[in-house]
Amino acid sequence: MTMMKALRKTRAAAGAQLESVPVPIPGAGEVLVRVRAASICGTDLHIYQWDEWSQSRIRPPLTFGHEFCGVVEKTGAGTESVAEGDFVSAEMHIADGHCRACRMGQPHLCQNVKIAGIDVDGCFAEFVKLPAQNIWKVHPSIPEHYAAILDPLGNAVHSVLAAPISGQTAVVTGCGPIGLMAIAVAKASGCSALFATEVNEYRRGLARQMGADEAIDPAATDVVRYVRDATGGAGVDVLLEMSGNPHAIRQGFQMLRQGGRASLLGIPSRPVELDLVSDVIFKGATVLGIYGRKMFETWVQMDELLRAGKLNLEPLFHERLPLKRFEDAFALLAAGKANKILFYPNGNPS
Secondary structure, X not given: OOEEXXXXXXXXXXXXXXXXXXXXXXXXXXXXXXXXXXXXXXXXXXXXXXXXXXXXXXXXXXXXXXXXXXXXXXXXXXXXXXXXXXXXEXXXXXXOOOOHHHHOOOHHHOOOOEEEOOOEOOOOEOEEEEEHHHEEEOOOOOOHHHHOOHHHHHHHHHHHOOOOOOOOEEEEEOOOHHHHHHHXXXXXXXXXXXXXXXXXXXXXXXXXXXXXXXXXXXXXXXXXXXXXXXXXXXXXXXXXXXXXXXXXXXXXXXXXXXXXXXXXXXXXXXOOOOOHHHHHHOOOOEEEEOOOOOOOHHHHHHHHHHHOOOOOOHHHEEEEEOHHHHHHHHHHHHOOOOOEEEEOOOOOOO
């Protein structure tokens, strides 16, 4: 097989095209993976819609997509960590290994990182080529559809477990897919009480299914007063900010107790104004910026959680579609009528 189907951003405009392109050939230290399932991320929707961020970052032509699982088809010379037939996923942030952050053991913060599906060809295709060092072998007890979302699940695990969570109260602001995963991870890790804030009624329902003790509509309720009253006036121990919404971010800090911890993952589209004196400095808050997944500490943590059966992620999943129905998939996602949609470039789900 020399040609394959791939979903491509071929020009600087909204939309995408399903094309026939050459199957990549793995070089030394590289692996070719036959994609089994690929999940659509919010970033993929931005690329598809060709918003301002995409216009500043994406350089067509590009095969996009960065959440997947599959089977190793072929390995390049010098590859010993994986073998043909291995069931795998992958860390899609490709670090250079030489910059200051990489040398200091922080490759997830590599200053020259290239992201598969954003900077180089990704996984919305029958095959994807990646460095062998980025490949993650998936334990056979982990379901295929879970293996396809290890990338975003890793974001949630990194956010939640960046500091202690067991026996602590928490609020998740924003219940998109990663926010919902963060709820499941926090509860599985011993969070004593978890509040979720989300304006979308459908997603509030999902938040409860994922383990939130209370899911609150910030458009209808004074969530700061509500959460403070529910915590004896103190506020929560942990803020898990997943929305990127400036108002939600400010509310999150106001709900945080003195000496609390804030993990910030959501990406605002514009600068955010905060009362640093009241909400950070005098509060003695610990503020953590969360980017990607720690390589590969986060992967070990989520592997253990999944193998132990601690995470029920089933409410996240929606449509399972062939790659040729990409227009339907992105329309569903844009309308807010789906969470994790899976593509199957090489056939139907097993």
